[in-house]
Amino acid sequence: MNNKYEILVENINSLIEQSIEDKAKATLNIALSISKFASKNKLFTQLDYKKFEILKDISEEIKQNSNFKNLWVHIVDKEGFSRYRTWSTKKDDNILSKRKELIDLIKNPRISSVISVGVYDITFKSIIPIYENGTFEGFIETITKFNSIAQKFQNDKMDFLLLVDKKYKQQIKKPFSKKFIEDYYVANIDAKDDLINFVQKNLNEILNIKDYEIRDNKFITIYKLYDFKKEKMAYIFTFQDYKKVFSKEINNLENFIKIISYLTLLVVISILIIYYYFNKSRYTTKLENEVNIRTKEIKDLSKRYKQVFEGSNSMKFLIEPKTKQIFDVNNATVNFYGYSKEQLTSFKITDLQVENIDEGFITEQILKNNEHKFNVKHKISSGKIKDMEVYASSIDIGEKKYIYTIVRDVTKELKLKKEYEKKQKLFYQQAKMASMGEMLENIAHQWRQPLSTITTAASGMKVKKDFEQLDDKFFEESVDIIIKSSNYLSHTIEDFRNFFRHSNNFEYFKIVDAIKDCMTILKLKFRINEVTITFAGDTETKINGYKNEFIQVFLNLINNSIDVFKTKKIKQGEILIEINNLNKNIEIIYHDNAEGIDEAIIDKIFEPYFTTKHKAQGTGIGLYMSEEIINRHFKGNLSVKNSSFKIKEKEYFGAEFKIIIPNED
Numbered sequence: 190m191n192n193k194y195e196i197l198v199e200n201i202n203s204l205i206e207q208s209i210e211d212k213a214k215a216t217l218n219i220a221l222s223i224s225k226f227a228s229k230n231k232l233f234t235q236l237d238y239k240k241f242e243i244l245k246d247i248s249e250e251i252k253q254n255s256n257f258k259n260l261w262v263h264i265v266d267k268e269g270f271s272r273y274r275t276w277s278t279k280k281d282d283n284i285l286s287k288r289k290e291l292i293d294l295i296k297n298p299r300i301s302s303v304i305s306v307g308v309y310d311i312t313f314k315s316i317i318p319i320y321e322n323g324t325f326e327g328f329i330e331t332i333t334k335f336n337s338i339a340q341k342f343q344n345d346k347m348d349f350l351l352l353v354d355k356k357y358k359q360q361i362k363k364p365f366s367k368k369f370i371e372d373y374y375v376a377n378i379d380a381k382d383d384l385i386n387f388v389q390k391n392l393n394e395i396l397n398i399k400d401y402e403i404r405d406n407k408f409i410t411i412y413k414l415y416d417f418k419k420e421k422m423a424y425i426f427t428f429q430d431y432k433k434v435f436s437k438e439i440n441n442l443e444n445f446i447k448i449i450s451y452l453t454l455l456v457v458i459s460i461l462i463i464y465y466y467f468n469k470s471r472y473t474t475k476l477e478n479e480v481n482i483r484t485k486e487i488k489d490l491s492k493r494y495k496q497v498f499e500g501s502n503s504m505k506f507l508i509e510p511k512t513k514q515i516f517d518v519n520n521a522t523v524n525f526y527g528y529s530k531e532q533l534t535s536f537k538i539t540d541l542q543v544e545n546i547d548e549g550f551i552t553e554q555i556l557k558n559n560e561h562k563f564n565v566k567h568k569i570s571s572g573k574i575k576d577m578e579v580y581a582s583s584i585d586i587g588e589k590k591y592i593y594t595i596v597r598d599v600t601k602e603l604k605l606k607k608e609y610e611k612k613q614k615l616f617y618q619q620a621k622m623a624s625m626g627e628m629l630e631n632i633a634h635q636w637r638q639p640l641s642t643i644t645t646a647a648s649g650m651k652v653k654k655d656f657e658q659l660d661d662k663f664f665e666e667s668v669d670i671i672i673k674s675s676n677y678l679s680h681t682i683e684d685f686r687n688f689f690r691h692s693n694n695f696e697y698f699k700i701v702d703a704i705k706d707c708m709t710i711l712k713l714k715f716r717i718n719e720v721t722i723t724f725a726g727d728t729e730t731k732i733n734g735y736k737n738e739f740i741q742v743f744l745n746l747i748n749n750s751i752d753v754f755k756t757k758k759i760k761q762g763e764i765l766i767e768i769n770n771l772n773k774n775i776e777i778i779y780h781d782n783a784e785g786i787d788e789a790i791i792d793k794i795f796e797p798y799f800t801t802k803h804k805a806q807g808t809g810i811g812l813y814m815s816e817e818i819i820n821r822h823f824k825g826n827l828s829v830k831n832s833s834f835k836i837k838e839k840e841y842f843g844a845e846f847k848i849i850i851p852n853e854d
Contacts, residue, residue: 190435190442193435194401194408195400197401197408197410197434198400198401198410199717201347201410201412201427202410202412204342204345205338205412205425205427206412208338208341208342209304209338211644211645211648212313212333212335212337212338213302213304213313213315214645214649215257215333215645215648215649215652216302216313216314216315216331216332216333217300217302217315217331218648218649218652218653219251219257219260219315219331219333219652220315220316220317220329220330220331221317222652222653222656222658223244223247223262223317223329223331224317224319224329225658226243226244226247226656227264227319227329228319228320228321231321232264232319233264233266233272233319233321233326233327234321234322234326236272238273238280241264241272241273244262244264244273244275245262245275247262247656248260248261248262248275254655256337256340257333257337258334258336258337259333259334259336259365260331260332260333261274261275261276261331261332261333262274262275262329262330262331262332263275263329263330263331263332264327264328264329264330265284265291265327265328265330266326266327267295267325267326267327268283268295269283269284269285269288269291269292269295270282270283270284271283271284272327290303291316291328294316294318294328298318298325298328299318300315300316300317300318301314301315301316302314302315302316303316303417304414304416304422305416306353306357306360306361306422306423307360307361308360308361308362308363309361309363309364309365310334310361310364310365310366310376311334311335311351311353311357311374311376311422311423312332312333312334312335313332313333313334313335314330314331314332315330315331316328316329316330317329317330334365334376335351335376335377336377336378336379339351339377339379339380340379342427343379346429347427347428347429348381348384348427348428348429349377349380349425349426349427349428350375350377350380350384350385350388350425350426350427350428351375351376351377351380351423351424351425351426352370352373352374352375352376352388352423352424352426353373353374353376353422353423354373354421354422354423354424355371355372355373357374357422358372358373358374361374365378366378366380368380368385370385370388370389370392371389371392373392373424376423384428387405387407388426391404395409395411395426396411396424398410398411399411403431406430406431406432407428407429407430407431408428408429408430408431408434408435409426409427409428410426410427411424411425411426412424412425412426412427413425455609456797458605458609459609462602462605462606462609465602473580476503476580476595477580477582480580480582480584480593480595498517498519499519499520501519501521502521503519503521503595503596503597504518504519504521504522504525504595504596504597504598505518505519505521505522505593505594505595505596506518506522506538506592506593506594506596507584507586507591507592507593507594508538508591508592508594509591509592510552510555510583510590510591510592512537513537513538513539513552514536514537514538515533515534515535515536515537515538516534516591517534518530518533518534522596525569525598526541526567526569526570527569527570527571528570541567541568542565542566542567542568543566543567543568543574544565544566546563546565551563551581552592555581555582555583555592561579561580561581561582562578562579562580562581563579563581564576564577564578564579564599565577565579567596575598575600576598576599576600576602576603577596577597577598577599578596578597578598578599579594579595579596580594580595580596580597581593581594581595643670643671643675646667646668646670646671647667647671649663649667650663650664650667695733695734695735696733696734696735696736697731697732697733698731698732698734698736698739699729699730699731700728700730700731700732700739700768700775700777701724701728701729701730701768703736703739703740703743704722704724704740704743704766706736706740707740707743707744707747708722708747710740710744711744711747711748711751714748714751718751718754718755718762719760719761719762720750720751720754720762720763720764721761721762721763721764722747722764722765722766723763723764723765723766723836724766724767724768725765725766725767725768726767726768726769726770727768727769727770728768730768730770730775732775732823732850732853733853734822734823734850735822738818738822738823739818739823741814741815741818742815742818742819742827742848743779745811745812745814745815746779746815746846747764748811749811749812750762750764750781750783750844753781753783753784754781754783757783757784759782759783759784762781762782762783763781763782763836763841764779764780764781764782765779765780765781765834765836765841766778766779766780767780770852771852772852773851773852774849774850774851774852775849775850775851775852776847776848776849777847777848777850778845778846778847778848779845779846779847779848780832780834780841780843780844780845781843781844782841782842782843783843783844784842784843785831785842785843785844786829786831786844788831791829791830791831794812794829795812795813795816795827795829796813797813815827819848819850823850824850824851825848825849825850825851826848826849827846827847827848828846828847828849829844829845829846829847830844830845830847831843831844831845832845
């Protein structure tokens with residue numbers, strides 16, 4: 190759940206940053222459009238206040254036809270005098286004493302976009318220098334508020350609260366919203382009263398939240414705004430109903446606990462089956478030795494035959510090889526099959542069978558090799574069908590040769606085996622679905638930026654079109670951006686689709702290409718966690734196998750490394766992958782600089798359900814499944830130890846995973 194919280198915080202912070210960037214760009218675009226209007230109509234040299242009033246009309250039109258419900262335009266000449274304000278009748282006053290940043294802009298005119306706190310509020314400001322006949326005459330300044338950003342979050346069912354730092358209280362002389370929490374100004378005018386009351390009661394705790402906090406069934410996040418001096422300027426809080434947001438995760442956690450219980454039971458059953466088969470093997474060996482000894486004794490001591498044959502608890506048959514007639518059975522056989530001894534000896538062995546088997550071939554193998562083992566279905570007197578395991582050999586009694594069989598009921602064993610195989614398939618499917626969930630999160634992360642770029646480009650074209658300022662160059666550049674971003678989206682979904690496409694066919698693929706496919710899937714994690722992968726050795730080496738299975742192995746290894754980098758706060762994660770094409774084997778050595786694995790647990794990491802992570806972050810099946818893939822699907826071996834390695838003459842220390850795969854070239 191902690192991992193889910195961190196991902197949600199990342200998403201919210203990313204949305205805040207993108208919303209601020211979008212608002213700043215949109216404010217700048219409006220300023221650019223108005224600046225062209227000002228230059229074209231020579232507002233500064235003519236000082237026609239009737240034309241200035243057109244700016245107020247433009248401001249009102251934008252308010253009515255866009256999300257900008259608060260938009261103001263300010264005209265400042267090159268001497269620092271305010272010539273016109275759309276929000277006030279005041280004009281022709283020198284503002285350089287109040288607006289220190291304008292002094293530098295007058296000396297060095299340039300486009301400027303800032304977030305600042307003024308007399309009224311915290312606002313976005315875009316300042317555009319105006320030239321008339323090639324001469325700098327002054328600035329056009331557009332000013333917007335944060336309300337549209339707050340509305341965007343409310344549309345996403347998140348409550349939004351913007352607090353301006355208390356050091357600005359004396360500066361905000363005419364507060365727009367007229368709301369304060371102690372000395373902190375509430376900037377968004379539609380902030381809910383119950384939310385303000387909640388923050389006021391818990392102000393110190395709320396301000397000291399690190400990334401997120403769960404309080405009174407609210408999932409709270411904090412994002413801090415800094416001014417150009419890197420000092421705190423404002424705090425953005427989001428509030429969500431915890432139970433609504435994480436209801437699915439809570440249910441999944443409960444289901445996960447049930448699954449773990451079932452899998453634990455499956456492991457216990459598996460251990461019992463292994464123990465049973467181990468004892469069965471020992472018991473079978475003992476029986477075979479007994480058969481050989483008794484066969485020799487029967488030749489010499491026929492009087493002891495009945496005692497040996499009848500005294501055994503195992504079910505036994507003596508069968509005439511040519512006719513398949515049952516010659517003799519012991520009491521254990523009579524008790525199991527439910528027929529009398531007379532009835533059984535009147536049957537042929539084929540009368541008990543419910544399926545056709547090649548009796549001639551089996552008999553030939555028994556007589557030739559003196560022993561044979563096979564499974565067959567028998568029908569007992571009650572009508573039930575039983576799976577029987579048959580151990581058969583030839584035996585001489587007097588001068589005649591018989592087939593001597595020991596049979597065992599394995600009906601329950603086979604049923605348990607089938608159930609185990611079915612659950613094992615389910616186990617792998619669940620592991621794949623867990624991986625798919627993580628991949629879908631990666632898709633969402635990688636799509637966010639290009640989608641935002643497309644939205645910004647389209648919004649810019651619409652604003653310019655509304656003001657009849659849309660020229661061919663801007664249009665073509667915006668369309669190119671949209672096409673490029675769309676192609677990136679298409680390429681990204683193709684990468685993930687290739688990973689999830691299931692294939693039953695072996696491929697002859699380059700090892701480095703498969704690992705790079707894995708890197709494509711995880712590229713956002715690499716960027717966020719500052720992880721670098723370096724290749725060494727024979728990077729052209731190819732292998733035969735299931736490519737997606739191979740990618741799954743490296744997804745597990747790399748994800749584990751990134752998790753340890755985060756846990757141990759390693760700022761620069763380094764991964765080195767060496768590929769060596771040996772005579773008989775291909776060797777792949779995976780290093781990371783995550784400081785190694787505790788020697789006390791290193792021998793356990795390939796065991797199923799063993800994990801060093803928190804229960805909400807790991808299942809303990811990743812490395813177990815990786816070892817299964819290498820062993821079963823690539824006929825290879827996966828091992829681990831701690832070791833040192835070098836990248837560009839710099840030495841590192843961490844875990845070393847070595848994969849050995851037979852070379853089929």
